[in-house]
Amino acid sequence: MLKHVAIVGVGLIGTSFALAAKRDLTPESAPRIIGVDLDVQYVEQARQRGAIDAAGTFEQAASADLVLLAVPVRQMPQVLAALKPHLAEHTVIIDAGSTKQDVIAAARVSLGNRFPQFVACHPIAGGERHGPLAADTTLFDGKNVVLCRSQENTDAMVETARLAWQAVGANVVEMSAATHDALFAAVSHLPHVLAFALVEEIASRPNAKLLFEHAASGFRDFTRIASSSPEMWRDVALNNREALLTELDAYLLRVAALRNMLQAGDGEAIHDLMQRAQSAREHWLSGQFDQFNQEDGL
């Protein structure tokens, strides 16, 4: 069992992880958790919520059994570099970044010969709210964590990472970092960017106030993820740039094709596209996407 845990970045993810790691445990059996964050208010809030036991330094964090890096991905290089000089031999570092090839590359550079101690992870959990006050003990329950093992990782290090995520309620799924980045560019990074773009488009209009007065639940849900952290999502976009550009280009083509169906008044083509999309989504929601047929309902 882990006795000492360090959380670098006590925002939504870091604080939720800490809360879940202490859940159902007595003070004696629960890990001692320190929080490291440049934002002293975040650290204090995480402490008041009972997530962390104390504020800590990078030097202290570097000798914990487990270090979770839950900071925007472009801060990973500096954070890893700050840990490196003090890193204990048994310490396992995991991260919670939304992109993986870039974080692994940064860890390789920043950690040098200690790189095998870094196990790249991405919990598929979160929300548009951020900060320790938005943290939730159950955030990871039943959620997937993608673990992208590097060749240098030892079985023992990977096992420690796996057990840590399972201890907070998550399921661990392994895939390559390249596969991860391509998949999440499509199903996560793209919709985030599209949602920000729609709100920006509406908000920049001279009649924005009137438009927002009449926006309803469809708009609200479509744009929920545009309430997410701008810093985090700027970093994700930049750090998964090639995959996201590919997705943006595919989506722009798709919307332009639909636009042209509309201009041509081609109701049948529009209906068929909407019907396929509706059917695909319903199959997905019911856990039966493998039974989705492109001809469904046409």
Added chain:
Amino acid sequence: MLKHVAIVGVGLIGTSFALAAKRDLTPESAPRIIGVDLDVQYVEQARQRGAIDAAGTFEQAASADLVLLAVPVRQMPQVLAALKPHLAEHTVIIDAGSTKQDVIAAARVSLGNRFPQFVACHPIAGGERHGPLAADTTLFDGKNVVLCRSQENTDAMVETARLAWQAVGANVVEMSAATHDALFAAVSHLPHVLAFALVEEIASRPNAKLLFEHAASGFRDFTRIASSSPEMWRDVALNNREALLTELDAYLLRVAALRNMLQAGDGEAIHDLMQRAQSAREHWLSGQFDQFNQEDGL
């Protein structure tokens, strides 16, 4: 008070209207409501839910005190033409279509000299579920209904329409049909089309199954409205074509600009856009959009 009401189209909207119109009333004081629908199963379901008292014909509907047309907008011309020959002088027809200039134009043609009895309305309520089983007595509570008065409407007819919507819990807001169609193209029709397009894009990939396996709550909420009725939304798109094309073009330009910021690696521009969008959305959610400032948080 209305004694006889006819609902043409007993789907989500029509059945919810009927349920709400009977709510809190004794069988003696509640209106008698007939349902007209080509789908006999829908009629039976609406009857079993206690929303309608009986199935009815267009001829019967045409002498009700109030007729609600809750059918996809491209069915309005035929429905109005079927009502016209039997239309009683006191009958007020309202609709629930998501587009207004087209429905008003159709009513003008189909109803001829009886056009003053048609009062164009759009309840800003609904959901991606459809059919009478998805109906909800509280669907209209506190929601806006946009009423687009035509010059030919009498004050009495408009007042009947207004009271009917208030009786089911809604607030009535008046605006011109042209204003309505432009506003809702931006805040409703555009996001619907964009959500359908994203699901279609993902579902059409060779690795669609894998992609959907990793899609999470952000994708789910962004695409919720892609579970909406394809027939209804094809009709909305076609019937508000010019306004929706304008919106699609603006959005395509906006996304292309963001794409170019990303290609250029312009993190500051991406951050500023996301920050403005996040701030605008938060101001909107808290009912304070008039205090949103484009420079917020930059």
